[in-house]
Amino acid sequence: MKRATxxxxxxxxxxxxxTRLSILRQLSAEGAVCACNFTDCCGIAQPTLSHHLRVLxxxxxxxxxxxxxxxxxxxxxxxxxxxxxLAGEVExxxxxxxxxLASS
Amino acid sequence: MKRATxxxxxxxxxxxxxTRLSILRQLSAEGAVCACNFTDCCGIAQPTLSHHLRVLxxxxxxxxxxxxxxxxxxxxxxxxxxxxxLAGEVExxxxxxxxxLASS
DNA sequence: GGCATATATAGAGACTTGTCAATATCGATT
DNA sequence: AATCGATATTGACAAGTCTCTATATATGCC
Numbered sequence: 001m002k003r004a005t006x007x008x009x010x011x012x013x014x015x016x017x018x019t020r021l022s023i024l025r026q027l028s029a030e031g032a033v034c035a036c037n038f039t040d041c042c043g044i045a046q047p048t049l050s051h052h053l054r055v056l057x058x059x060x061x062x063x064x065x066x067x068x069x070x071x072x073x074x075x076x077x078x079x080x081x082x083x084x085x086l087a088g089e090v091e092x093x094x095x096x097x098x099x100x101l102a103s104s
Numbered sequence: 105m106k107r108a109t110x111x112x113x114x115x116x117x118x119x120x121x122x123t124r125l126s127i128l129r130q131l132s133a134e135g136a137v138c139a140c141n142f143t144d145c146c147g148i149a150q151p152t153l154s155h156h157l158r159v160l161x162x163x164x165x166x167x168x169x170x171x172x173x174x175x176x177x178x179x180x181x182x183x184x185x186x187x188x189x190l191a192g193e194v195e196x197x198x199x200x201x202x203x204x205l206a207s208s
Numbered sequence: 209g210g211c212a213t214a215t216a217t218a219g220a221g222a223c224t225t226g227t228c229a230a231t232a233t234c235g236a237t238t
Numbered sequence: 239a240a241t242c243g244a245t246a247t248t249g250a251c252a253a254g255t256c257t258c259t260a261t262a263t264a265t266g267c268c
Contacts, residue, residue, distance in 0.1 A: 004122045012120035017256080018108045021116065028194045035215065045258055050216055052256090069214045069265045080195050087191035090132045091184050121226080139245065149228050154246055156226085173235050173244045 007060070008086050011079060014059030019044065020052050024061065024075070032065070032074040111164070112190050115183060118163030123148065124156050128165065128179070136169070136178040 004010055015021055027033055038049060053073060056062045061079045065072045108114055119125055131137055142153060157177060160166045165183045169176045 006122055006125070009120060009122050009125055012116055012125065016113060016116035016120040018110055018113050019256085021110070021113055024194055036213095044256095046215070047217080047259080048257055054216080055255095066265085069212095071215065075194075084191045084195050087188045090128055090179075091188050123226085140243095148226090150245075151229080151247080152227055158246080159225095170235085173242095175245065 007082070010059045011061065011083055011086070014055050014061055015083070017052070017055075019048075020056060023052060023056065023073075027062065027073060027075045028080075032072045035071045035073060111186070114163045115165065115187055115190070118159050118165055119187070121156070121159075123152075124160060127156060127160065127177075131166065131177060131179045132184075136176045139175045139177060 004013060015024060023038060026038060035049070035053060044052075053062070056073075057064065059079075060076060062073045063076050065074070108117060119128060127142060130142060139153070139157065148156075157166070160177075161168065163183075164180060166177045167180050169178070
């Protein structure tokens, strides 16, 4: 898949993986989560988890805060808002029924 | 990237490409679009466009309607609603400030 | 500094994906 | 049936992505 420059696409690409969506959902549910506590997506090796977290960081989905050896991840509100706006954008203008076809 | 079974992930994966997001945006703006009229994403070969359209079909984003030799594509409302719900889900539960950290 | 724990990075392998040229299929017209 | 235009499919290629083992880096404690 091509690396995108559009921030919207970057957000989507980062979320478009089962493991990473699971991470996002856990963050949404719990607020801030220590890297050691990502359990919903477990069954993967630590480096794999670390890699996924990096993808999310790079795309701007998450912010990190280190407490000693522990690193806490949380959702960046700007990213969430952007994602929300994107979905709204696709929805808002697609309110037209597909039967608008008939007039063409 | 791993092939996902979760419908949410499938929607995201299909949208997570610059060309395909452009297509979705055009469909959102115009309702139903003939395959021959996808212009926002042009600069790509016809087979590439066709491939992208297939990805969107397979993921459930679009419905098709043939009129003679022409095929019209439109957004499936169910997909749009699902996408919207997904964004709402991530947002709704992430309303907590990251400063909730302090209590841990 | 040595040691332990947490987590990131490097490298390799298997698999997936975007791209295009060539070709096949579909529907309409003659 | 032949021909044409629209569009899907096939096949090959290059690049990207997920996964894991091994290792490096960061922090804290003694």
